[in-house]
Amino acid sequence: MSPASTLSRSERQIGFGLAVALALLGLVMAAGAGHGVMAVHGTMALALGMLLVFRVGGAFYDPQPDADRLNRYYDAPTRFGITMTLIWAIIGMGVGVWVAALLYWPEATPAVPWTSFGRLRPVHTTGVIFGFGGNALIATSYYVLQRTSRTRLADSISPWFVLIGFNLFCAWAVTGYVMGSTQSKEYAEPEWYADLWLVVVWVVYFTLYIRTLARRHEPHIYVANWYYMAFILVVAMLHIVNNLALPVSFGAADSFTIWAGVQDAMIQWWYGHNAVAFFLTAGFLGMLYYFLPVRSGRPIWSYRLSIVSFWGIVFFYIWVGSHHLHYTALPYWVQTLGMTFSVMLLVPSWASAGNAIATLNGAWHKVRDDATLRFMFVAAVFYGLSTFEGSFLAIRPVNSLSHYTDWTVGHVHSGTLGWVAMIIFGAVYTLVPNISGRDTMAWPRAIEWHFWLAVGGTLVYVIALWNAGITQGLMWRAYDENGALSYSFVESVRAMAPYYLLRTLGGAMFLTGAILCALNCWATYRLTPLAQTPRDRPLGLQPAE
Amino acid sequence: MLKLHYNLEKLSMGLVAGIIVAASIGGIVEIAPLFVIDETVSMPEDMRPHTPLELAGREIYIREGCYACHSQMVRSLADELDRYGPYSLAAESAYDHPMLWGSKRTGPDLARLGEKYSDAWHSAHLIDPRSVVPASIMPSYPWLVRPLDTQMLSAQLGTLARLGVPYDPEMVSAAVADAQGQSRPESDAADAVRDRYGADVAVRAFDGDASLLTEMDALVAYLQSLGRLTDAAYGNLAGEIE
Ligand code: HEM
Numbered sequence: 001m002s003p004a005s006t007l008s009r010s011e012r013q014i015g016f017g018l019a020v021a022l023a024l025l026g027l028v029m030a031a032g033a034g035h036g037v038m039a040v041h042g043t044m045a046l047a048l049g050m051l052l053v054f055r056v057g058g059a060f061y062d063p064q065p066d067a068d069r070l071n072r073y074y075d076a077p078t079r080f081g082i083t084m085t086l087i088w089a090i091i092g093m094g095v096g097v098w099v100a101a102l103l104y105w106p107e108a109t110p111a112v113p114w115t116s117f118g119r120l121r122p123v124h125t126t127g128v129i130f131g132f133g134g135n136a137l138i139a140t141s142y143y144v145l146q147r148t149s150r151t152r153l154a155d156s157i158s159p160w161f162v163l164i165g166f167n168l169f170c171a172w173a174v175t176g177y178v179m180g181s182t183q184s185k186e187y188a189e190p191e192w193y194a195d196l197w198l199v200v201v202w203v204v205y206f207t208l209y210i211r212t213l214a215r216r217h218e219p220h221i222y223v224a225n226w227y228y229m230a231f232i233l234v235v236a237m238l239h240i241v242n243n244l245a246l247p248v249s250f251g252a253a254d255s256f257t258i259w260a261g262v263q264d265a266m267i268q269w270w271y272g273h274n275a276v277a278f279f280l281t282a283g284f285l286g287m288l289y290y291f292l293p294v295r296s297g298r299p300i301w302s303y304r305l306s307i308v309s310f311w312g313i314v315f316f317y318i319w320v321g322s323h324h325l326h327y328t329a330l331p332y333w334v335q336t337l338g339m340t341f342s343v344m345l346l347v348p349s350w351a352s353a354g355n356a357i358a359t360l361n362g363a364w365h366k367v368r369d370d371a372t373l374r375f376m377f378v379a380a381v382f383y384g385l386s387t388f389e390g391s392f393l394a395i396r397p398v399n400s401l402s403h404y405t406d407w408t409v410g411h412v413h414s415g416t417l418g419w420v421a422m423i424i425f426g427a428v429y430t431l432v433p434n435i436s437g438r439d440t441m442a443w444p445r446a447i448e449w450h451f452w453l454a455v456g457g458t459l460v461y462v463i464a465l466w467n468a469g470i471t472q473g474l475m476w477r478a479y480d481e482n483g484a485l486s487y488s489f490v491e492s493v494r495a496m497a498p499y500y501l502l503r504t505l506g507g508a509m510f511l512t513g514a515i516l517c518a519l520n521c522w523a524t525y526r527l528t529p530l531a532q533t534p535r536d537r538p539l540g541l542q543p544a545e
Numbered sequence: 546m547l548k549l550h551y552n553l554e555k556l557s558m559g560l561v562a563g564i565i566v567a568a569s570i571g572g573i574v575e576i577a578p579l580f581v582i583d584e585t586v587s588m589p590e591d592m593r594p595h596t597p598l599e600l601a602g603r604e605i606y607i608r609e610g611c612y613a614c615h616s617q618m619v620r621s622l623a624d625e626l627d628r629y630g631p632y633s634l635a636a637e638s639a640y641d642h643p644m645l646w647g648s649k650r651t652g653p654d655l656a657r658l659g660e661k662y663s664d665a666w667h668s669a670h671l672i673d674p675r676s677v678v679p680a681s682i683m684p685s686y687p688w689l690v691r692p693l694d695t696q697m698l699s700a701q702l703g704t705l706a707r708l709g710v711p712y713d714p715e716m717v718s719a720a721v722a723d724a725q726g727q728s729r730p731e732s733d734a735a736d737a738v739r740d741r742y743g744a745d746v747a748v749r750a751f752d753g754d755a756s757l758l759t760e761m762d763a764l765v766a767y768l769q770s771l772g773r774l775t776d777a778a779y780g781n782l783a784g785e786i787e
Contacts, residue, residue: 103651103682106675111685118610118684180608185643213557221554229560234568248697248704256704261638262586263579265646270572278568307550314564318571324648327620329635331585334575341571400622404650477624485627489653494680 003160004059006069006076011156015056018161023049029193037181037253038193041172048168073146073536075435077159081139082428082435084167085132086518089421091174092127093511099124100507104500114178122182122189123174128416129187129279131170136424137283138163138205141228143431144290145209147537148225149216158208165201169194181253185268187275188242191253195243202236223306227286230314234278242271262329269321277317280416281383284423285313285352288383291427292356292376296366301358305351312348316341323394326403335396342394346387353384371447375426378455382418386411401477406496407469410462417458417510425454425517432521439531442523446516453513460506468499586635589777594640594710595770596742597698597720598727602767604701605760606645609686616647617656617771630657631778640710640774652683659773664751667765689761690752695721716741728762729755745773 007015026049029042101108102117109115142159146152153159173190176182182189190198209232213221245255259267293300300306322330322338357380360367367377389411393402402408429447433440441447475495478486553559579585595603606612619625621632633656638644647654662670666677671689674681699720706712716723723741726734727748735748751765772778 102684106682106684111687113609113688116609116684116686118613119608121610121613177610182607182610183643184607184610184612184645186648210557210561219555221557221560226554226560226564229557230564230568233561233564237565237568246704246708248700252697254697254701256642256701256708258642258708260640260642260708260710261644262635263576264642264644265638266576266579268643270576304547307547311546311550311563311567315567315570318568319575322575325646327622327632328618328646329633329638331579331582334579337575400620403620404616404648404654408649476628477622479624485624489628490678490680493652493682496682 002055002059002062003076003080004056005062006065006074007056007059007156008064009060012056012060014157015160016053016060018157019049019052019056021049023053025049033251033253037176037179037191038251040175040179041193041253044171044175045168048164052164070152072152073143074153074156074159075143077153077163078139078143078431079435080160081135081142081163082432082521084163085135085139085424085428086514086521088127088131088135088170089514090511090518092124092132093507093514095120095124095127097504097507097511100500100504104497104504113180119177119180119182122177122186125187126170126173126177126189129275130173131167132424133280133284133420134166134170135163136427137228137231137279137287138166140287140290140427140431141209141283143435144222144224144228144286145212148222148290149213149218150537151212151215151217154208154211154215158204162201162205162208165197165204169198169201172197176253183243183245183255183257185242185257186272188239188268188271192243192245192247192255193253195239195245199236199240202232202239206232206236222290223300223303223310224286224290226310227282227289230310231278231283231286234274234282234314234318238271238274238278242267262331265325265328266322266330266334269324270318271321273321273324274317276415277313277320280420281317282313284420287423287427288352288356288376288380291423291430292359292373292380295370295373295376295426295430296360296363298359298361298363301355301361305355309348309351309355312351313345316345316348320345320394323399324403326396326399339394339396343391346391349387349391350384353380353387356380356383371444371451372426372429374451375422375429375454378451379419379422379426382414382422382458386415386419389414401473402469405469405472405476406465406499407473410465410469413465414458414462417454417461421510421514422454422458425450425514428517428521432524433531434536436525436528437530438524438528440528441520442528443520446520450513450516450520453509453516457506457509457511457513460509461503462506464499464502464506468496468503471495471499586639588636588639589775591743592636592639592775592777593743593746594705594712595767595774596723596727596738596746597702597716598724598763599767599770600701600705601693601695601698601724601760602763602765603645605689605764606767612645612647614649614651614683616650616654618646619654619656625654629654630772634778636777637772637775640705642705642708642710655768655771657772659769659771660747664749664765664769665753667768668752668761671761671764689764690759693724693758693760693763695724695758698724724763725758727766728752728758731755746770747773 023046026042026045030039033039099120172194245257248254319341320338322334323342326335472492475487475492480486619629619632670677671686673685674683702712702717702720722734723738726738730748752759752761
C-alpha cells in the first residue's frame, strides 16, 4: 500500500502542494548557486520534490482511506522512519568500518578527494548520529507518543514532512562533506542553508508533538514523552546558537560562524556535549522508558526516581561541555564548573540506569529467553558504564591522560554501540511486528545472532581502544632518565596498529548484526503472515469530529 | 519538587517551560561571562590576522578534515610544552572563525608547526606522507597540486571583516593580488603583502613553483603560519606554569 493512499483527498492536495514547493525551492537553490555544492544540493531537493509530486499525484485518485482510520494509530510514518533508520545504520556503520580500516591501512582505498579520511569521518558521525539515531528517535517518538497518549497523531501531513525533511538534511550533510563542504564544527558540519532547513523541520516536529499531546486521553504525560520533549527542545536551542553563521554569499555553501576562538570553543562543546546529552541520551531514555516496561511486562520500578533523574539530567548536563577543554586557553573557572557538574551528573545517570535495571526484577527469565529484551537490558548496563566512565574522564588529571587519545573514541563507542544502538535494536524488534500487523519478527534466531554479534563487536571495539588510548597517553608523557621525552610521536602511531585492526574487526561484527536486523525487518514485512488478532493499546474514545 | 512536577506533567506547555528554564541556566552562566570578562582574551600588540593565501589554506585544511586528526591547542602540561612548545593562548585563535582546536590527535598537534619544517618537506609529505615518514598513517593528498580557486577570497575576507577580524577595505579588495603576491617573492605584489600584513609574513613560492598558484601553496603557507601570528606565547616560559 503506498503511503499516499493513507491520506484523504484533501491531505493529498496539501501533500502535493508541499512537494511542488520543495521542487521549486530546489530549483531556486540550484539556479541561484549556478555551480558547486549548493547547486548539487538544490538539484537533490528538486529531484526529491519531483519524486514526491509523482508519488502523491499518482495516488491522487486512489480510493480514500476508510473513515475508521481515525480510530487507529497512524503508523505509516513510523514504518518509513524505521526503514530509513536501518538504511542509515548500514551507510553510517559501513563508513565507520571503512574509516577504521583506513587508520590501519591508509592506502586501502585510492587517494581521491571524496573518499579521503577527513571527509569520510563526518559522513560516519553524521550518518550514525543523525541518520541512524535521529530517524530512530523520530520514528519511535511517533509510536510512543500515540500509545502513551492513546490518541492518533494530530495530523497526517506533518509527520511525513518531518521525516522526509530530516532525511533531506542528512543527505545534504553527507554529500556535502564528500564534496568538501563543511563548517568543521563537530556534529554541526552542515552549511548554513541545511541548518536553516533543519530549523523549519524541527519547528514542525515540535508543533506536531504538542498538538498530539493536547489531544491525549491520559491526564498525565508519560515519562517517555518528557524525555522526547527535552530532546526536541534542547536540540533546537543548541542547534540554533552553535550554527549562527554569516554566509559569504547567498549562492554558495560557504559561511563563517559568528563565534571565534575561545568563545567558539566553549559554544562548540556546549553544543557538542549536549548533542550527546539531548540527542544521544535524553531521546533514547524516552525510548528506554517506553519499550523496556512494555517488553518486560513490568511497570517502571520507581516513578519518583524517574522524576529526580529527569530534572537532574536536564539541569546538570548543560554545564558539562567545558570538560572537553581542560588545560586549554578556556578560563580555569569554566573548566572547573564543567568538571564538577560532570561528576554530579553521575547521580541522575545512575538513577536512570538503576531504575531501568530494577524494572526487570521479576522478569529475569524473560531477559534470559528473549534476545530483544536482552538488547534493552544490555543497553541499560552500558548506559550505566559509559556514564560512569564519562564522569571519570571529566576529572582534570584523568583527562590530562585521556584527552586527544583513542580512549575518548573508545568511550564514545561504549555509549553509542553499547547504549544507543542496542536500545534502538531492542525498540525496532519490539515495534516492527506491531506496526506491520505481525505477531513476531520473521526470524527469531537471527535476533539471537544479532545480539551476540553486537555484544561481541562492542566489547572488542571498546577494549581495543581502551588499550590504545591508555598506551598512547602514557607514551606521550613518558620521560627517560635524562629528562627527555622517551617516544617520538610516530612511535605512538606505530603502537596503535594492532588496536586499530581489532577495532575494525569489532566494528565489522557490529555492522554484520545491523545488516541481519535490516534483513529480518524486510522478511517480517514481506514473508510473515498477518496476525489474526492485533494486539495494541486501545485508543481513547475519539471526540466526535 | 515532586509535587511541583506532579502538576507540571499534566500541562504540556508547563513541561516545555520547565525544560527550557532548567536547560538554559548552565549555558548562560558559563558562556555569557566569556564575552564580558576582559581577561578571557588579552590581545597582544603584534597579533595579525591570516593573509589571504593563509586563509585559503585554512579553508583547505577545513575542507579536507585535517582537524579530525590534528589538534591546534597545546595544553599547559609539561610533556606538551616539551613536545610541541609554549602552550596556546586564547588570543592566538581570537580571529579564528571557527577555532580549530580539535579533539583527537591521531597525528601530532600543529599549533606550533610554523617553520618547523621546510616548504619542500611539507609538499612531499602532503603528496605522500609515507615517502618521508614510512610509518605514517596520514592520508595522501596528491590533488593539492591543482590551481587554487580564488574566486571567493575577497568575499571571504569581507565576511570576516564584518565579524570583527581586522581586515581593512584595502585588504579585502586586494585579497586575490595578495594571495598571488605571497607566493611570488620577486614581484611587486610581494612587497604589498609585507606592507599590509607585516614584515614577518613568509613570502615564498611555497610549492617550489612561483608561476602557478596552487592549493599546495595555500595550505603550506597556512601550515607555516601556525603559531607565528604573534610572539606573545613565546614570552611565557615553560617554568611559569604548575
Ligand atoms: C560499525 C560500528 C562502528 C565503527 C566501526 C565506528 C568507527 C569509528 C571510527 C573509526 C571513528 C573515528 C575515530 C578516530 O578519528 O580515531 C569513529 C568516530 C565516532 N563514531 Fe563511530 N563507529 C561505529 C559505530 C558508531 C555508532 C553506532 C555511533 C553513534 C550512534 C558512532 C558515533 C561516533 C562518534 C560520535 C564519533 C566521534 C568520536 C570523537 O570525536 O571522539 N559510531 N567511529
